[in-house]
Amino acid sequence: MIDMTASHCYQEEINSTSNRSSILYSSPTWEYFCNASMQEIVPGVFLGPYSAAQMHCLANLREKGIRYIICVRQDVEAHFIRPQINDPSFTYLTLDIADQVTENIIRFFPKVxxxxxxxxxxxxxVLVHGNSGNSRSATLVLAYIMEKFGLGLSEALDFVxxxxxxxxxxxxxxxxxxxYEPIYKARQTLNNGESSFSNRIRQKRKSEQLSEAVNDICHYDLIQPPPSPISCDYGSLEDIMKNNSPTATDFSNHLYKLWLEQRPTLTMNNMDERLPV
Incomplete structure (x- = not known):
């Protein structure tokens, strides 16, 4: 499993670029190469133009481990910007998004x-591509990186x-x-709070179930001490001795036998049945 959040080298690289302007490349050759090919922005996430996902790129995609592709286009582009890799081992997500300032692109962030x-x-x-790979697809990648690394737009854009x-x-x-920054942060805070609250509820429920089971055992099954012979209807022990009644030892033994016959039984099976699962 590719764990982006554990990629410390990328986190350090992002932090190192967050407080400086984006790198400017003055070479036309570099700009053309950069625009015409795809780049791995963070581990496992590539950004590029639609030309990077053509059938003749299949070997390169496989070599890099890319099996998921997000294709971004609008209706008028669908005749040439569309899923090109006809291979069942590839999974596509096709999104209809126009490169216009009025387009509601934020609604696609959770799905991406x-x-x-x-x-x-x-x-x-994953490869995320649109037409040129600079606006719509770049926005989707930026949103993902912002949320994964807890960045603001300026920091994420400088890094990308x-x-x-x-x-x-x-x-x-x-x-x-x-x-989107306050939205994803609020959701993360809410999710963390719900997770913590759920854990507390589960622990409380387990504690209550255990207490109820123990109370049930104590109420029904715990062996009670035998009755004191001094508090019986025959009077005190001195009265019994004066009247030549059976000895105190005989009398205690008699009561103890009665108690043994009437006491509730408690086995380990009984206790197991009463304990919460």
Whole structure:
């Protein structure tokens, strides 16, 4: 399983770039290469253009361990930006998203997070691509990284640009990414609180069940001490001795035998049945 949250080298790399501007690449050759190919942004998550997911790229995708692909396009692009890998070992998630400032892209963030997490849990890698791999698909990757590493938009964007310099979400997408930070943090806080509360409830319930079982055992099954011969209807022990009644020892033995006959029995099986499962 690919554990992104345990990738300390990437966490340190993100932290080291969070307080500085994104790296600028002035070479046209580098910009073209970066834009035309895919890059691994964080362990297991690649970002690139649609040309990186064509049939002639199948061997490269397999070599890198990519088996999950997120294809981002809008209706007018569907005739050429579409799932190209006709192989049952690949899993696709196709999203209809327009590269417009008014597009509601934030609604896709949870679905993308679930899809990527599923791939990583199976030890596969994911390619997220759109047309150029710089706006829509980049926004989805940014949202995932923000949530996984607890970053704000500025920190995440600076880091992603060190991997793929051409990344450039439109203004509307950047605004939604900024709005997403308090949303995912609030959800994480709520989930952590619910988890802690559920654990306390479970522990309390187990404790109550055990107490009830112990009380039941004590109430029904615990052996009570034999009755005192001094408190019986024959009077005190001195009266018994004066009237030439049976000796005190005989009398105690008699009461003890009666108690043995009437006492409730308690076996280990009885106790096991009363203990909570």
């Amino acid at each position: 997070r679930t899809f990527i997490d599923e791939a990583l849990s199976k030890n596969f890698k 640009k060190t991997k793929r310099a051409s990344v450039n979400p439109n203004e509307g997408f950047c605004a939604q990414l900024s709005e």
